[in-house]
Amino acid sequence: MNTLLIQRVRLDGKETDILIEGNRITRIAPEIAPGDARVIDGSGKAVIPPFYNTHTHAAMTLLRGYADDMELFTWLNDYIWPAEGRLTGEEIYAGTRLALLEMIRSGTVFFNDMYWYQPDAIRAVEEMGMRAAIGLLYISGSDGAVLERNRKCNEELLAWNGGDSGRIQVAHAPHAVYTVSEEVLRRVAQEAQIDGHVIHIHASETAREVEECVAAHGMTPIAYLDSLGILGPRTVLAHAVHLSDEDIEIIRERGAYISHCPCSNFKLASGQFRYRRVVEMGSCRFTIGTDGCASNNNLSMLEEMKFAALSAKNESGSPTAGRDGDIFRAATRTGAEAFGIDAGIIAEGKLADLVLVDLDNPLLVPDFNLTANLVYSADSSCIDTVVCDGRILMENRKISGEAEILAEARRVCAKIRSFREGGAEA
Structure with missing residues (x-):
């Protein structure tokens, strides 16, 4: 079973650790022993539902x-x-x-x-x-x-x-x-x-x-x-x-x-x-x-x-x-x-879907109310790490294979451009 430990992350305004075993959040508490878990440093970040x-x-x-x-x-x-x-x-x-x-x-x-x-x-x-x-x-x-x-x-x-x-x-x-x-x-x-x-x-x-x-x-x-x-x-x-x-x-x-x-x-x-x-x-x-x-x-x-x-x-x-x-x-x-997905909140027993946001991003400063900041001021530059079903999809804003995905999309879009050029003008 894959194990992931997020250390020193802020949840509801308090610093804590979050342990993920397989695809579930199994423990939320300060100073969880890492054992053989993959560790993510959550310092300066807050954890929110995705x-x-x-x-x-x-x-x-x-x-x-x-x-x-x-x-x-x-x-x-x-x-x-x-x-x-x-x-x-x-x-x-x-x-x-x-x-x-x-x-x-x-x-x-x-x-x-x-x-x-x-x-x-x-x-x-x-x-x-x-x-x-x-x-x-x-x-x-x-x-x-x-x-x-x-x-x-x-x-x-x-x-x-x-x-x-x-x-x-x-x-x-x-x-x-x-x-x-x-x-x-x-x-x-x-x-x-x-x-x-x-x-x-x-x-x-x-x-x-x-x-x-x-x-x-x-x-x-x-x-x-x-x-x-x-x-x-x-x-x-x-x-x-x-x-x-x-x-x-x-x-x-x-x-x-x-x-x-x-x-x-x-x-x-x-x-x-x-x-x-x-x-x-x-x-x-x-x-x-x-x-x-x-x-x-x-x-x-x-x-x-x-x-x-x-x-x-x-x-x-x-x-x-x-x-x-x-x-x-x-x-x-x-x-x-x-859609019947047992997630959407950060709690023990829930599916391990979560996002770490960068509290040092200017759009999240000051931090009087994180929810208000997320709704009214945040953009994608605030998103640091994304976990879905216990799997890291993005860490430190890096996604594997991004360059190849963009290159292939551009190739297809070149073909689509020819549709419009050969037909009606937009």
């Missing part, structure tokens, strides 16, 4: 800056989907590795992914040691059936059946009510009842989506999904910007989670999440997600937390909305809970 990114499209790192400043459906139909349709599995692998590199550098150990060529994404996750929920992607063609490209990859993902690491889980990922037929959504709901997988879907992201759903089905997207059996305590609703009071009640009653993605919402002008009404008054469970790099344009949960807090204050007109502790909890503990 981040759990509950909505993204990881390999869209390859499309960062490819098409910006556009209306959502123009962006999707004319640029993003045509480019994605020309990517290969090997290129998705390269883009996912680039995403994992970025996430690790900013303190994230888990992401909930909805994207193409899932087996290639899994290969990247296994190699780089992170956690992930990889979605069975459902997008319907004109006949209402799942696209053949999706169906084949979904079959491969089901055949893979979770692997051996225990760090990767399978989720159901129907794209949205406007891209997935009623028949397929009903089938997803039935399958999720049997297999217990999380259902991850875009929902009520734009006013247009809501208007078209009401016109087609006589119900909002939330009410429509609920009528099909999609909503429950294992459902993650991405964005959920345009919610009626009735929608909020349904989400609370069903125990579903919302993945709040403020940076993407602002960039695509989708609207502002009703934080005070949904969370503080409506008692809905919420987490934080980054969305993909083509609509954010980064994967930093630190930045996402700040935008979530500021969005809550601006939308409500109250500086007391979106308190730092609530936002931090959503990005850490609640994100882990939404």
Whole structure:
């Protein structure tokens, strides 16, 4: 069993040691004898839970800056989907590795992914040691059936059946009510009842989506999904910007989670999440997600937390909305809970997911309130060391294989540049 000892690190303002045996935190106390453990010097650092990114499209790192400043459906139909349709599995692998590199550098150990060529994404996750929920992607063609490209990859993902690491889980990922037929959504709901997988879907992201759903089905997207059996305590609703009071009640009653993605919402002008009404008054469970790099344009949960807090204050007109502790909890503990991961807090017996932050970084000085600093001022330069499932992913800001990951991503991006140069101008 691999053993790791972090010495003289600050936890909740007090200096202590943390012993990790295998993939669990087994002891937290001062001056633990190292024995044969690998030792990390935590002097001048604080230990915090890492981040759990509950909505993204990881390999869209390859499309960062490819098409910006556009209306959502123009962006999707004319640029993003045509480019994605020309990517290969090997290129998705390269883009996912680039995403994992970025996430690790900013303190994230888990992401909930909805994207193409899932087996290639899994290969990247296994190699780089992170956690992930990889979605069975459902997008319907004109006949209402799942696209053949999706169906084949979904079959491969089901055949893979979770692997051996225990760090990767399978989720159901129907794209949205406007891209997935009623028949397929009903089938997803039935399958999720049997297999217990999380259902991850875009929902009520734009006013247009809501208007078209009401016109087609006589119900909002939330009410429509609920009528099909999609909503429950294992459902993650991405964005959920345009919610009626009735929608909020349904989400609370069903125990579903919302993945709040403020940076993407602002960039695509989708609207502002009703934080005070949904969370503080409506008692809905919420987490934080980054969305993909083509609509954010980064994967930093630190930045996402700040935008979530500021969005809550601006939308409500109250500086007391979106308190730092609530936002931090959503990005850490609640994100882990939404996917059944026994982590998200630093405590004995929990899975060994943790981050060391550099207290000498100027962005963390003075240290009146570490949580406030992390939410309002920190960036990825504050992240020193990242541990996931007891494995060191980054130490002293060094990640193994980084140069090769960047070189391969640049090679793929050169090909993608040719797509745009040969077609529509961005």
